[in-house]
Amino acid sequence: MKRIYMDYSATTPVHPEVVKAMLPYFTEKFGNASTIYSFGREARKAVEEAREVFAGMLGAYQAETIFTGGGTESDNHAIKGVAYANRAKGNHIITCKTEHHAVLEPCHFLEKEGFTVTYLPVDREGLVDPEDVKKAITGKTILISIMMANNEIGVLQPVTEIGRVAREHKVYFHTDAVQAFGILPINVEQMNIDLLSVSSHKLYGPKGVGALYFRKGVKLAQLLHGGEQEKKRRAGTENVAGIVGFARACKIAQKEMAAERIRLTALREKLIAGFFKKIPGVLLNGHAEKRLPNNVNISVKYIEGESIILNLDLEGICASTGSACTSGSLEPSHVLTALGVTAENSHGSVRFSLGKFTSEEDVDVVLTKMPEVVQRLRKLSPLYKPGKNGNA
Numbered sequence: 001m002k003r004i005y006m007d008y009s010a011t012t013p014v015h016p017e018v019v020k021a022m023l024p025y026f027t028e029k030f031g032n033a034s035t036i037y038s039f040g041r042e043a044r045k046a047v048e049e050a051r052e053v054f055a056g057m058l059g060a061y062q063a064e065t066i067f068t069g070g071g072t073e074s075d076n077h078a079i080k081g082v083a084y085a086n087r088a089k090g091n092h093i094i095t096c097k098t099e100h101h102a103v104l105e106p107c108h109f110l111e112k113e114g115f116t117v118t119y120l121p122v123d124r125e126g127l128v129d130p131e132d133v134k135k136a137i138t139g140k141t142i143l144i145s146i147m148m149a150n151n152e153i154g155v156l157q158p159v160t161e162i163g164r165v166a167r168e169h170k171v172y173f174h175t176d177a178v179q180a181f182g183i184l185p186i187n188v189e190q191m192n193i194d195l196l197s198v199s200s201h202k203l204y205g206p207k208g209v210g211a212l213y214f215r216k217g218v219k220l221a222q223l224l225h226g227g228e229q230e231k232k233r234r235a236g237t238e239n240v241a242g243i244v245g246f247a248r249a250c251k252i253a254q255k256e257m258a259a260e261r262i263r264l265t266a267l268r269e270k271l272i273a274g275f276f277k278k279i280p281g282v283l284l285n286g287h288a289e290k291r292l293p294n295n296v297n298i299s300v301k302y303i304e305g306e307s308i309i310l311n312l313d314l315e316g317i318c319a320s321t322g323s324a325c326t327s328g329s330l331e332p333s334h335v336l337t338a339l340g341v342t343a344e345n346s347h348g349s350v351r352f353s354l355g356k357f358t359s360e361e362d363v364d365v366v367l368t369k370m371p372e373v374v375q376r377l378r379k380l381s382p383l384y385k386p387g388k389n390g391n392a
């Protein structure tokens with residue numbers, strides 16, 4: 001049976017060219033980037049070139065970067081780093097309810113350390129209102145952190161406007177761009193972004209590598225203490241092979257982005273239209289247009305998302321409920337709850353995220369199998385009464 005992978009928002013396969021670029025840095029170019037002889041200089045050069053590639057991809061003029069152990073570390077570093085370094089100025093942080101846990105949990109942690117955090121609401125389509133951001137700013141606000149694209153529902157936040165509000169009030173603006181990076185063009189100058197987090201494994205790079213961009217001059221505290229790597233901002237021997245792989249993944253994404261965006265949007269629309277046509281009682285979660293080209297998140301009434309996933313898996317189709325990080329927990333998705341989706345509909349949510357190897361044929365297979373799975377499960381569901389609410 002051919003397997004169909006539709007969970008690219010959870011992770012992506014490493015591009016063969018990325019693997020090839022990385023290999024020498026495990027073998028003949030194994031040097032420690034902090035040493036001064038030729039092996040070390042070779043590694044150092046590769047890391048610095050990767051930095052250029054990353055900054056170039058963001059259109060950044062005055063870029064500082066820290067290579068990290070992934071998106072989670074980048075988010076932690078941005079939030080705790082700004083909080084600790086700017087404590088004398090204030091102790092207030094603004095974020096929103098639908099952020100990834102890699103943003104929400106550092107915020108919860110900081111609340112225990114005497115910081116106050118405003119968790120802004122979103123509208124029914126998942127959008128933050130820049131006016132709400134403006135109203136939430138106080139004399140003590142030091143950071144606004146709003147994600148570029150949501151990992152569960154793909155909603156694209158108005159980051160440029162939020163960045164403008166932040167700039168007008170001289171507050172740092174951080175965005176978790178893990179889902180958007182590599183799929184949508186990003187320009188930190190035009191979008192008024194001061195700090196930005198990305199993760200390599202979401203764009204066909206290796207896992208366990210990420211980067212944090214910050215504008216020159218942003219006051220950022222150190223999280224990891226030890227050696228003097230990354231200009232003393234992040235101690236620890238650089239993951240040279242991983243960083244090289246990440247940079248190669250950036251280059252490939254940059255080249256393919258425009259065409260992929262069009263291709264994926266068409267597949268996304270076909271999938272959504274097909275679900276609506278073939279399955280009664282389906283709701284689309286998140287804004288219909290302001291969403292990632294590769295994200296489809298639906299709620300299927302009267303049945304459980306988890307059962308759908310397991311049944312699709314039997315058909316060789318890989319999708320997920322909400323975010324990969326929280327599947328397995330019985331709580332309804334915090335994202336869907338923030339949109340006002342009922343607990344029942346939230347439990348029936350499924351995310352299909354498309355990517356490089358998704359073909360139109362894959363979409364057709366999913367559009368054949370999914371209605372069968374839904375019908376089978378609904379027959380077993382005590383909530384479903386054919387004829388009565390079958391077309392709800």
Ligand SMILES: *Cc1c(COP(=O)(O)O)cnc(C)c1O
Nearest residue numbers: 070071072100102151178179199
């Ligand atoms: C995946 C993801 C992260 C975490 O990145 P890791 O590299 O897996 O730690 C953070 N934020 C968002 C929006 C994500 O999708």
